[in-house]
Amino acid sequence: MATFELNFALRQGAFVVRVAERADARALALFGxxxxxxxxxxxxxxxxxxxxxxxIAIDGRxxxxxxxxxxxxxxDRRVGYVPQDVxxxxxxxxxxxxxxxxxxxxxxxxxxxxxLDLSDLLxxxxxxxxxGERQRVALARALMSNPDVLLLDEPMAAVDLPxxxxxxxxxxxxRDELHVPLVYVAHSPDEVRTIADRVLVLxxxxxxxxxxxxxxxx
Amino acid sequence: xxxxxxDIALFTTVTAALATLLMLGPGIALAWLLAxxxxxxxxIVETLVSLPLVVPPxxxxxxxxxxxxxxxxxxxxxxALGIQIVFTWRAVVLxxxxxxxxxxxxxxxxxxxxxxxxxxxxxxxxxxxPWRIFRTVTLPLASRNILAGAxxxxxxxxxxxxxxxxxxxxxxxxxRTLAVGIYSYAETGQDRQAMVLLLVSIAIAFxxxxxxxxxxxxx
Numbered sequence: 001m002a003t004f005e006l007n008f009a010l011r012q013g014a015f016v017v018r019v020a021e022r023a024d025a026r027a028l029a030l031f032g033x034x035x036x037x038x039x040x041x042x043x044x045x046x047x048x049x050x051x052x053x054x055x056i057a058i059d060g061r062x063x064x065x066x067x068x069x070x071x072x073x074x075x076d077r078r079v080g081y082v083p084q085d086v087x088x089x090x091x092x093x094x095x096x097x098x099x100x101x102x103x104x105x106x107x108x109x110x111x112x113x114x115x116l117d118l119s120d121l122l123x124x125x126x127x128x129x130x131x132g133e134r135q136r137v138a139l140a141r142a143l144m145s146n147p148d149v150l151l152l153d154e155p156m157a158a159v160d161l162p163x164x165x166x167x168x169x170x171x172x173x174x175r176d177e178l179h180v181p182l183v184y185v186a187h188s189p190d191e192v193r194t195i196a197d198r199v200l201v202l203x204x205x206x207x208x209x210x211x212x213x214x215x216x217x218x
Numbered sequence: 219x220x221x222x223x224x225d226i227a228l229f230t231t232v233t234a235a236l237a238t239l240l241m242l243g244p245g246i247a248l249a250w251l252l253a254x255x256x257x258x259x260x261x262i263v264e265t266l267v268s269l270p271l272v273v274p275p276x277x278x279x280x281x282x283x284x285x286x287x288x289x290x291x292x293x294x295x296x297x298a299l300g301i302q303i304v305f306t307w308r309a310v311v312l313x314x315x316x317x318x319x320x321x322x323x324x325x326x327x328x329x330x331x332x333x334x335x336x337x338x339x340x341x342x343x344x345x346x347x348p349w350r351i352f353r354t355v356t357l358p359l360a361s362r363n364i365l366a367g368a369x370x371x372x373x374x375x376x377x378x379x380x381x382x383x384x385x386x387x388x389x390x391x392x393x394r395t396l397a398v399g400i401y402s403y404a405e406t407g408q409d410r411q412a413m414v415l416l417l418v419s420i421a422i423a424f425x426x427x428x429x430x431x432x433x434x435x436x437x
Binding site for chain 2 (some may be wrong): 046047048073074075076077079080081083084085087090091092100101103142147188
């Protein structure tokens with residue numbers, strides 16, 4: 001369980017994302033149509049976009065505060081970010097990608113390889129992987145940095161239907177066995193119901209509903 | 219092939235290789251700066267880097283002669299340390315490097331511009347600092363372009379004439395390169411030697427450009 005404090009405004013051109021939320025969740029889903037600001041929020045938490053004002057904190061650890069002039073650089077935020085386009089390093093093999101962000105003394109390489117079923121992929125070139133395989137490698141890479149929270153931007157988007165179950169199982173185990181809180185940009189209401197215990201429903205840059213999935217999206 | 223010809227070909231190839239090594243550090247740094255950073259005077263730096271492409275090479279040679287001559291602002295202090303530049307092999311390397319640098323910078327810059335910022339951002343969220351990101355992500359992803367640029371710079375160095383003859387002269391066995399040699403032989407009526415040098419220089423340049431094009435295509 002983590003406490004997410006997302007209280008900020010971020011302008012990108014004519015588009016403005018405004019959130020003022022405090023949520024306790026093991027997995028917080030961001031749900032809404034394309035262009036509603038989900039990715040922007042995730043990137044703000046990762047430190048890849050800087051809000052114009054407000055506060056971002058996870059479990060009381062301030063990552064950004066306009067008032068206190070705090071803006072922790074991405075490399076010190078301890079967030080594992082898996083973007084929608086995954087972005088494995090194309091010039092490094094699977095193993096090299098996974099250990100890229102290793103923080104010594106914490107992450108358990110063998111355990112992660114086992115959890116995400118990656119042992120057959122370790123020597124492969126990332127360009128030869130399927131969508132689902134890429135997603136699993138990216139999860140392992142993010143987790144090896146021993147993050148306080150895992151940010152997932154539509155992790156099912158590039159995975160074909162039969163393989164989605166496998167990713168979902170992995171995510172549930174990450175949530176429940178590794179106890180890493182998730183922020184999950186969701187593609188479908190089914191995913192939200194399966195994985196999230198809280199959801200923020202976004203539209204045009206604002207939160208229009210919030211709560212447990214069953215209340216907020218039915 | 220006579221001993222002289224072989225010596226000239228070897229000397230040219232080695233000095234061109236040294237010139238390429240010399241331009242690599244500043245070339246990569248400049249290419250990265252121009253591709254990734256906004257800074258005051260960027261347009262001026264951009265122009266200065268490309269200047270040797272358009273200024274008559276002889277003029278560039280004259281500038282180098284002034285700067286690196288025994289009484290020049292750089293050559294003077296070096297002379298005091300016992301290092302001579304002008305009319306030595308060092309001047310050959312210097313002239314080649316200055317003339318080849320614009321080609322390296324332009325090609326490498328395109329490479330850095332192609333590397334998406336997003337890979338670097340991911341590396342950053344994984345805890346990597348700027349230098350590690352540059353070494354492990356940016357540089358490898360731009361490496362083909364850098365290599366292609368270095369080969370172009372090398373090819374340009376092989377054919378360097380105008381700046382070299384001003385700043386290094388045409389001293390047989392000391393500063394005579396392929397291009398300068400062709401000119402010297404032709405001018406003194408030794409057409410056969412000039413012709414052989416011509417063929418050798420075409421063969422070397424052909425190989426270098428071929429490789430460079432292939433690398434640029436694969437990048």
